[in-house]
Amino acid sequence: MTSIRPAVPADVPRIAEVWESAWRDGHVGHIPDELLVHRQSDSFRTRAAEMVGRTHVAEVDGDIVGFVTLKGDELEQLFVAAPARGTGVARDLLADGARRLLAQGHARPWLAVVSGNARARHFYEREGWRDAGPLAYEAPIEGGTVTVPCRRYELILPR
Ligand SMILES: CC(C)(COP(=O)(O)OP(=O)(O)OC[C@H]1O[C@@H](n2cnc3c(N)ncnc32)[C@H](O)[C@@H]1OP(=O)(O)O)[C@@H](O)C(=O)NCCC(=O)NCCS
Numbered sequence: 001m002t003s004i005r006p007a008v009p010a011d012v013p014r015i016a017e018v019w020e021s022a023w024r025d026g027h028v029g030h031i032p033d034e035l036l037v038h039r040q041s042d043s044f045r046t047r048a049a050e051m052v053g054r055t056h057v058a059e060v061d062g063d064i065v066g067f068v069t070l071k072g073d074e075l076e077q078l079f080v081a082a083p084a085r086g087t088g089v090a091r092d093l094l095a096d097g098a099r100r101l102l103a104q105g106h107a108r109p110w111l112a113v114v115s116g117n118a119r120a121r122h123f124y125e126r127e128g129w130r131d132a133g134p135l136a137y138e139a140p141i142e143g144g145t146v147t148v149p150c151r152r153y154e155l156i157l158p159r
Helices: 008-026 034-039 041-054 088-103 116-126
Strands: 001-005 054-058 063-071 075-079 110-115 131-143 144-157
Touching: 001 063, 001 088, 008 041, 008 054, 008 063, 008 075, 034 088, 034 131, 034 144, 041 054, 041 075, 041 144, 063 088, 075 088, 088 116, 088 144, 110 116, 116 131, 116 144
Parallel strands: 075 110
Antiparallel strands: 001 054, 054 063, 063 075, 110 144, 131 144
16 A cells, blocks of 8 residues: 655665666666766765655555655656556655645646656656746756756646
């Protein structure tokens, strides 16, 4: 059974593990090489620790299989481990993140998705998010950023 709960610091190693593996699945081949160089295991652990207070995790049978992180009005990170894809976990995490953003008063939640990440784009569109155009996303690295070609997606609520 899937449950979603706020992350705690003890979850950071598992979040980082899920994140690193899923990040590679969704991004390798679609991002500048410069960013790949900076996305070593340490960087996932460091950033997972920084984000833990803004993260909710999905557990199946006590194991963390995915997470969603918010930042302002942005749904910043959504990653699901390969064995849990296609099971509805991602849909539940996305709904959880969207619900929290709306509850915080953000009328038009948004997210960035790498342009070449076809599975994620199809998933967001299926779940009611709309492609609002190109976005040059500044991905943080130590001491700066790397520009990544992305699309901005916005949550369009039914009238
Ligand atoms: C993106 C992600 C969260 C989606 O979760 P998921 O459990 O895989 O999503 P689902 O299986 O419910 O939906 C995927 C949809 O994309 C479709 N799909 C699969 N591969 C595809 C591809 N290469 N191109 C287009 N659509 C694809 C599936 O058929 C399904 O659509 P359908 O229900 O209409 O048949 C998950 O795949 C993931 O974590 N990927 C790696 C990390 C990532 O890319 N994160 C997003 C960063 S913005």
